[in-house]
Amino acid sequence: MPTAGQSGKTPPRGKRADAQRNEQVLLAAAAVFVNSGVDAPIRRIAAEAGVGMGTIYRHFPTRSDLVVAFYRHQVDACAQAGPTLLAEADSPFAALRAWVDLFVDFLVTKHGLAKAMQSDGGGFDALHAYFLDRLVPVCARLLDAAVEAGEIEPGTPPQELMRGVGNLCIGRNSDPDYDPRRLVALLLRGLRAG
Amino acid sequence: MPTAGQSGKTPPRGKRADAQRNEQVLLAAAAVFVNSGVDAPIRRIAAEAGVGMGTIYRHFPTRSDLVVAFYRHQVDACAQAGPTLLAEADSPFAALRAWVDLFVDFLVTKHGLAKAMQSDGGGFDALHAYFLDRLVPVCARLLDAAVEAGEIEPGTPPQELMRGVGNLCIGRNSDPDYDPRRLVALLLRGLRAG
DNA sequence: GCTGAAAGCGGAGCGCTGTTCCGTTTTGTC
């Protein structure tokens, strides 16, 4: 994937050089999300980046925007894996299962991302929206294919399945005995026709 | 410094009258949980009750304790419904399904309770513990009965199922289109032997 | 009744958040 827009010497919309620089620095500093979770204090990220609070808010009006920017390419990779899996797997349902596994892996390896994705009152609306925008269509295609192949029953909206899977992944880090994968597997089993 | 020597001041088992009164007043004020969710500011509950912050923290060291005290009888009712349903339903699996429905109803009608129950970092540990203490044994008995009747596959720990169901109920209020019941039904379907 | 120690109370205060606002600095252009 290309690095954030500008290659060579064409600044996209006339952003100033220092602004572009700071945006990159902020994205790099957002790596604290990896270890401290997406709830890491804004001040900390600003300090990590060596910029002031004003700067961070100007570039990313909500924490959600920063999180989206930071994880965007991973979400995109997950979205792109959908069609590939559908083409290569033994059956549409197998593809769906593999894709959901990918999604679950993504969520459980990011502290608190699943929780943040629910967006209920936490100001993570942009994150929620981005996940839905990118992944629901992919999920829909996989579901449709599986329905068409007679492997699962129709009637489950993709956004509902996504939401459910996301919800099941919440709190994995707070309880090492809890493994969302087993429950997600049960959920998918419940979809099967028969 | 207390002059320790007095004749037997009996340290009474019972609390002082004003303390008992305030505890009742606080429990009544905790009704703000119903409309404002379990995240309602402590200050607000204190104000509602007409007491100071110190009082509320003395009676309920964590917000979790207050929530537990407020919803305790409803949780107990849910726990007690387990054996009843098992005795009256057509089959153990039907009883399990009915009981889970009861649990889901309880969770979705309390703003944010499901989220709080996850206890990941929110200081809701006592709430989490109480739910588990009271409901996991009930769930275990229902699961065992259904396994014994050959209706579901063995291998799902009750605490995992509880957690999964609880997780699926998160955020129902933030998205009216999301209905956890359908997904919970799928999950239970996934348990079935066959 | 009184009385005084212990139990309980109240809320100011601390530390931590997110977010805004505006004087100062940097940048790019003429």
Place this chain on the structure above:
DNA sequence: GACAAAACGGAACAGCGCTCCGCTTTCAGC
């Protein structure tokens, strides 16, 4: 180099949980 616009930095404000300690209430023993 000058100058306006863009961007910056962090002090300041608001809201939160929680603690701490001087003041008030209770109640057994007289």
